[in-house]
Amino acid sequence: MTDDTTNTSRHVSQWVDAGFDEVYAYAADPDNLPRWAAGLADPKLAGVEVEFAERNEFGVLDHVVTLPSGERFFNPMRVIPAGIGERGCEVVFSLRRLAGVTDAEFDSDAAAVAADLATLRALVERAG
Template identity: 60%
Template sequence: MTGAREGSRHVGVWIAAAADAVYAFASDQRNLERWAAGLADPALADVDVRFAPVNDFGVLDHVVTMPTGEEVYNPMRVIPAGDERCEVVFTLRRRPEMSDEDFEADARAVRADLETLRGLAEG
């Protein structure tokens, strides 16, 4: 049975760049600290990020393993929309223990990361 506070929100941005270029940049773990502020936080130095295997479908799903051993699955896609345009969508999952404020803060952080990714990809 689903808890009253569980749910998902799709956070997306449109990027004026080719989907394959955005996918290549975003899937390269060496670039994470440039666009994923939450994962670049020195307090999270002990986290492990594991992306889905390289694929032709723009799937950037990844699992973040926290220092506690907790694994957080994050669905993410780069969706082509023409030669020089794509949409990047991150599905934010709300865990039952999250307050409304925490969920909104997570959504704002994800949007900020995706906006940073857009700036880098379009730059």
Template identity: 55%
Template structure:
């Protein structure tokens, strides 16, 4: 188990419930999570995304009142990656925290690229949420 991880966060000037409602809807993922995929569709009860790595399956935490947006991504290789994500109340706004874990075999440079991609996705989520 590789313990290298980064907690990437962004403050969004919108209530946590509003951001959670938007971000937890899988159909919105292509709008703000380009690192995950450019399109997503529900097929046979599963969410399938066209990602930079090929077609991936995305399984989300059940809808909840705690702001948990965790999801598992099954890569074309069959490897499943767990992604912890939280939307946390912060006054009249919220903070979105994504824990990026370095997978075995991922180089330091690849991990930096993953970190940059997640940070860009969070910035896009902020922009879209604050425009609403």
């Protein structure tokens, strides 16, 4: 079944047992992307550019991925502290469903994002 509905998002999140600042710094560093974002580490995607929002105190990691074809994709992402004075944080990626994407493809994309966020969690928790 194909759902051509646009403006559909799925929020994929992962709790991380590490400080907000360290998670944000690691995830915001473009040099670390291939370590945790499997889709961007694929050698078939040579020439892909990723542009992050300016570093900020609010944990905004929104980014634009530009493919070699020139096609661009906006990806909202946040690191959210557990609370004031509390250790831990949640990383949330808002997966946007594009027109023509089937339910199975959208589910597969969400699973890939969840795996990437789990990898990010493991790397940051191991380093801390």
